[in-house]
Amino acid sequence: MLSLIGTAATLWLALTGKLELYIHPRYVPFTVSMALIAAAVSIAGFVMRQEDSEDPHGHPDAEPPKTGRLRAAGSLLIVTAAVLGLLILPPSPLTAEAANQRDLNHSGTLSRHQTTDLLQNDPGDFTVRDWASLLRYSPGEDYFADKTPTITGFITADPKDATNVFYVTRFVVSCCTVDAQPVGVPVRQAGWQKQYKQGNWITATGGFGRNPNQDSTNAILMTDPQITPTTEPQRPYLH
Template identity: 85%
Template sequence: MLSLIGTAATLWLALTGKLELYIHPRYVPFTVSMALLAAAVSIAGFIMRQERSEDPGHPDAGVPVPGRLRAAGSLLMVTAAVLGLLILPPSPLTAEAANHRDLNRSGTLSRHQTSDLLRNDPGTFTLRDWASLLRYSPDASYFADKKPTVTGFITADPQDPTNVFYVTRFVVSCCTVDAQPVGVPVRAPGWQTQFKTGNWVAATGGFGPNPNPESTNPILLTDAQITPTTEPERPYLH
């Protein structure tokens, strides 16, 4: 029963496009195939068990029905599975999860991949690309005439939470278990009066030097136009 519930949940998530909230899109076909295979095996196993129990000569024939306690436990497990997999709506990782993971570490591109970006059109860059460039900062002059728009949810800068926040998103390589946050720092003194941590925003601005000498972010978005926005249908970067 649990296997069939899991299969139903997987197929429902795939049909509604929500399975990508748990795994990378490239693994969706494989996951759906394995779910269907598991369902077929479960059904075949149930049929074989029924046939054995109806065979008078089989050792399992005549075995008493499980007691009330075992039945209640099974019902509780099935109820929990239905509630968790089929009723409660799936939700993406939040700013709270980002605060417990290292920002702009394993989620950014490698130094070599970031160097390759310099040959590409900045108009095609994602938030992850900009976060990678800021991490490896090829040269301050590179950012002089750039004015990107980045979209993500707000996480406060732990070094200067009053004046700086990150426009943040998660990068998923395999599944949400390995998801890593990346973000672009935005200088906006007093931002808490207009926004809260976790709010989705679109920020457009130019890059400039960070006036905080103790910050590990020498360059950030300054004088940015910050607009509230809704969470996109696909909140993760891949």
């Protein structure tokens, strides 16, 4: 029963596009195929078990009434929990709280070599991850001087300068959400908490400038941005 519920949940998530909230899109076909195989094996196993459970006279094996009731109650509880968790409760993406518990702009950014290759590409197509990688392996202030990117993500506060700086953040998923890593572009806007909260989704447009806070690890960040509140996109993760 649990296998069938799991299969139904997997198929429903795949059909609604929500399976990508748990795994990388490239693994969706494989996961659906494995779920269907698991369902077929479970059904076959159930049929064989029913046949084996009958005695030679065609009567089911006897079981103490109390044991049978406890087994039925336990099975019902497990099945109910599975239905609630997999089929009824809506799936939700990782939040700002999860981002705060993981290293921002660490393993989620591109490698130095990949970042260098970005310099040959059109910055109009860059994602939050691309800009975060460029800021991490900075090619120099001259590169950022005439760039005015538009990026979308959720807000996370800069732990070292929360009053003046926040990050436009996204999660990068390589395999599944267990390995998801946050990346973000630092934005300087004094008193931003008066208008926004951590976790709010926004679209920010602005140029780059030197950070006046000499103690910050962000030498360059987005300054004087135009910020528009937005809703969470259908595909909140970057891949």
